[in-house]
Amino acid sequence: MKKKTQIGLLVLVTALFAAVPLILDSEKSYYVYFLFMAFTFIALSQSWNLVAGYTGQISLGLHAFFGLGAYVIAIGWGQEIIGFFDPLGMILSGLIPAILAVVVGIPLLSKLRGDYFALGTLGLGEILRLVFIQGGALTGGSAGLMLPSSSYTSMLPYYFIALFLAVFATVVTYLMVQSSLGWALKAVRDDETAAAANGINILKYKVLAFAVGAFMAGLCGSLQAYYLFHIHPQNFFGLNWTLYPILMCVLGGVGSITGPVIGAIFLTAIFELSKILLPEIHPIFSGLLIVLTVIFLPDGIVRLGWFEKFFKGRKTESPINLKLFTGKEK
Numbered sequence: 001m002k003k004k005t006q007i008g009l010l011v012l013v014t015a016l017f018a019a020v021p022l023i024l025d026s027e028k029s030y031y032v033y034f035l036f037m038a039f040t041f042i043a044l045s046q047s048w049n050l051v052a053g054y055t056g057q058i059s060l061g062l063h064a065f066f067g068l069g070a071y072v073i074a075i076g077w078g079q080e081i082i083g084f085f086d087p088l089g090m091i092l093s094g095l096i097p098a099i100l101a102v103v104v105g106i107p108l109l110s111k112l113r114g115d116y117f118a119l120g121t122l123g124l125g126e127i128l129r130l131v132f133i134q135g136g137a138l139t140g141g142s143a144g145l146m147l148p149s150s151s152y153t154s155m156l157p158y159y160f161i162a163l164f165l166a167v168f169a170t171v172v173t174y175l176m177v178q179s180s181l182g183w184a185l186k187a188v189r190d191d192e193t194a195a196a197a198n199g200i201n202i203l204k205y206k207v208l209a210f211a212v213g214a215f216m217a218g219l220c221g222s223l224q225a226y227y228l229f230h231i232h233p234q235n236f237f238g239l240n241w242t243l244y245p246i247l248m249c250v251l252g253g254v255g256s257i258t259g260p261v262i263g264a265i266f267l268t269a270i271f272e273l274s275k276i277l278l279p280e281i282h283p284i285f286s287g288l289l290i291v292l293t294v295i296f297l298p299d300g301i302v303r304l305g306w307f308e309k310f311f312k313g314r315k316t317e318s319p320i321n322l323k324l325f326t327g328k329e330k
Contacts, residue, residue, distance in 0.1 A: 014167055018160070026155040033155070036227075038268040039162035040220050044245040045252070045260035046169035047216035052246075053255035054177050055209040056189030057109065060242055061121030062217050064128045065097035067236035069218025070225035071132060072096050074145040084151040085161075085226060093222035094215040101214035102207055109206040122242075129237035144232025147225070158227055165223065166261075169216045174257050176212070185209055189255075217241075244271070251293050253300025262301055 017035065026032045044062060052058045072093040076082040082089030108120045132139040139145065176182050184205050187195040196202050221241075225231050244267070245260075252263025267289075274285045 010167070010170075014163070017163055021156055021159050026159060032159055034268065034272055036155070036159050036162045037272070038265045039159075039166035040223065041245060041248055041264040041268055042166035042261050043162075043169040043216055043220050044241065045248045045264045046166075046173045047213040047220075048242075048245045049249050049254060049256075049260045050173050050176065050216075051209050051213040053249065053259075054173075054182065054189060055185045055206055057206055057210065058114070058118045059121045059210070059213070060118045060246075061124045062213075062245060063237055063239060063241035064121070064125035065101065065214040065217035066221040066224075066241045067125070067132070067233070068097045068100065068128060069093035069221030070231050070236045071139065071145075071221075072218070073222045073225040074140075074147060074231040075138060077147055078145055085157060090219060090222045093225075094218040097218035097221075098211040098215040101211040105207040105210040106203070109210065110203050125237055125239070125242070129233045132233045132237070140232070142233060144230060144235075147229040147231070149229040152229070158223065161223055165216075165219055170257060170261065172212070172216070176209075177257070181205070181208075247289070247293060249300075251297055251300060253302030256300070256302045259300050259302045266301075 017039075020035060021029075021032050024032055044066070048059065048062055070093070073082065073089055076086075076089050076092070077084075082092070104124060108117060112120050133142045135141065177185065184195070184200050187198070187200055188202050188205050192202055221236060224236070228235075245264075248263035248267050249260050250263070251267060252261065253259025270289065278285055
């Protein structure tokens, strides 16, 4: 599709979603909650997509930045530094994870690649979880922190902020990959040796993508903190906040802009339905879905023949090696 068509489609879809809570009762309609969660997962999926799909660095530490962003809000609110839906607090909830991503990313990305980098980022999430469990009164320990739920007045601000985060993450990813920066990121992904030989600072671009992805994840964590009012390590540093966005990207199409959007909406619907219809076994169902996705749709929905023919008229393959998930080379 042409750029003007893409922009027009984005504006139209955003306007349609923005009209939903104005038509439905935002306090009673389950569709409003469903879309709120779907928008959050779109933003998280785009943050992982930028790092893995466009830079080729498969990270398993998205939950580390998500949880850290939530605790920035919880601690700041508890210390009366920030307030309810405080713009400065939400920006800090993205900046602090981004700074951590730079600090941790420089040694990790300079030394580790592939599966080793993935395991290193997975360890980061576990380290942060243990740190916040042992954080004493500041973090609330394993019980976490309770925020004043009386601040809640309506679902509308949550919905519109989640919609903004989804659009923001999608637009930022699009602008980055369409610029000269994007060409550098994809060069690093496709062949690091060739990229370095052409003067590209590999570490700089890897860390930059890692930090931008962490910023987006931190913002999503802050929104969930404001929504749940109870921030504790087991939930906010749970692996679901990493594994679900990965699955959504793989199902929709890694290394594409529309893939995470399609995957997030589709799988959020599946997961929510499974919680309602299969409340006791929905984790098993989710695990089975992960296995089936990487076996039968490793290239994603956007690379199915009919989808590519409709939107582009040509066939492309997934730009990253999914060996970590499938156990075999592409």
